[in-house]
Amino acid sequence: MIYFDNSATTAIDPAVLKTYTDVATKIMGNPSSLHNLGTVAGRMLEASRKQIADLLGKAASEIYFTSGGTEGDNWILKGVAFEKRVYGNHIIVSSVEHPAVKASAEWLATQGFKVDFAPVDSNGFVKLEALAALIKKETILVSVMAVNNEIGTIEPIRQIGELLADKPTISFHVDAVQAVGKLDVREFLPERVDFATFSAHKFHGPRGVGFVYIKKGKKLQPLLTGGGQENNLRSTTENVAGIAAMAKALRMVLTDSEAKLTKLAAMKEVLLKALGAYPDVVVFSQQANFVPNIITFGLKGVRGEVLVHGFEAHEIYISTTSACSSKAGLASSTLTAMKVSPKLATSAVRISLDESNNMAEIEQFLTIFKQLHAKFQKIQ
Template sequence: MIYFDNSATTVIEPQVLKTYTDVATKIMGNPSSLHNLGTVAERMLQASRKQIADLLSKEPAEIYFTSGGTEGDNWVIKGVAFEKKIYGNHVIVSAVEHPAVKESAEWLKMQGFAVDFAPVDKNGFVKVDALAALIRKDTIFVSIMAVNNEIGAIQPIREIAELLANQPTISFHVDAVQAIGKIPLTEFLPERVDFATFSAHKFHGPRGVGFIYIKTGKKIQPLLSGGGQENNRRSTTENVAGIAATAKALRLALTDFDRKTAKLLAMKQVLLAALATYSDVVIFSQTENFAPNIITFGMKGVRGEVLVHGFEAHDIYISTTSACSSKAGLASSTLVAMNVPPQIATSAVRISLDESNHMAEIEQFLTIFKQLHEKFQKIK
């Protein structure tokens, strides 16, 4: 099997799975319990929190655990909007955000908030000048993803941070789910960022676990109410085993970063060079200012899902852009925002690599692609 769908989810690392199993079987207490078993669980919880904070060069009190990226995005967008509603009701998100952000923004509109979607250029990058033009006196929140999940475009987070440097009343959120372990922390966590969202299963951690960064002093309303866990901000009994495994996964993801990203980029360059030789292939992901692991392209006249299943028949797994909307058979929302014609947008497929992949798999993929291309040419 060749697995090229790592932006959808990654395989849990054996060391991470061992951490999960060890904690789940040996630390049985509820962290909120007063007895010694609860104390042991609480210590593990706080040790994991500190490890994650240290890896991100943040403070432990700035890390809050969630069930993943979708909950994190929903919590930040809704929680900050309602917390700051007395100061204004205008929110800006980019036109190429993950559905967890875009749908949350649409929900805010139904609650009476004004929402603007910052446009992108033909390559999928947020137009900072256009974003600046959208800012109003009542703007309270801006949310921009670090790495686009559909084409891998690295958004100009630092430039936007500079834009907002003199706008202290505007909260700045970054969806960093696709960024961790793929681009340097400094590119998506500059000091101006107030909130950031992460999901463990994107970096070889367990599914159903994530965390958000909330800068000290920033306020947010809870999304979940109940027992007062996570400093009264996110009530529910913490998944201690999953959180400990997430801390381990993050440490491994950030270890040997330069070597891993160089390997990803080398494989991506081989793929791009080969795909560029086909006149009917349209490539949407390049190398400069794009994540090293994502290649999105389309074959004219062939719908993306057809190509996905064609590869699947050869035990090669890719996807039609976002995993969260691929089963709906819709065109990539990012490509639509880039004004790509619908007949081209619906042909898009995404390869998302991992450091565990290797060149032999790239060569096999290209061999099968050539066969599929010839087959589709005959049909067309």
């Protein structure tokens, strides 16, 4: 089996799974309990929080645990919007955001907020001048992802931060789910970022656990209320085993990151060169200003899901668009925002690599693609 769908989810690392199992079996207390078992669980919880904060260069008090990226995005957009409603009702998100952000913004529009979608250029990068033109005195939140999950663009987070430098009343949120292990932390968490979202299963941690960064002094309303956990901002008993495993996974993915990125870039270069040799293949993910693990391309005249199943027959696993919307059979929302024709957009497939992949798998993929390409040419 060759697994090239790592942007959808990564395999949990065996060492991370061991941490999860050890904590789940040996630390049974509820961290909110007053007895010793609760104290032990609470210490593990706070040690994990501090480890994550240290790895990101932030304070432990700025890290809050969630169930993953979708909850984090929903919480930040809705929590900030309602917290700051007295100051304004205007929100700006980019037109290439993950559905968790885009759908949250669209829901807020039904609640009396005004939402603008910042356009992107033909390569998927947010247009800074156009974003700047959307800002008004009622603007309370700007949300732009660090790395696009569909084609791998590295969005200009630092430049957007500079654009907002003299606008302290506007909160700046970054969906950093796809950035961990692919970008330097300083690139997706510069000082101007107020909120950021993370999900463990994107970096070899367990599913169903994540965290958000909330800069000290920034306020938002809770999405979940009840027991008052996470400083009264996210009520529910914390998943201590999952959180400890996530902290371990984050430390591991950031270890030797430069060597891992070099390996990914070399594999991507081979793929780009080989796919670019086909006249009927359109590649949407380049090398410059794109992460090294994502390659999205379309084979003209062949729907993406057909190509996905063609590879699946050979036990090679790729995807069409975002895993959260691919089963709906929709064209890539990112490519649509880039004004790619609907017919070409529905042909798009995504390869998303991991440092565990190797050149032998790349060669096997290209061999099978050559066979599938010949087959589709005959059919057409």
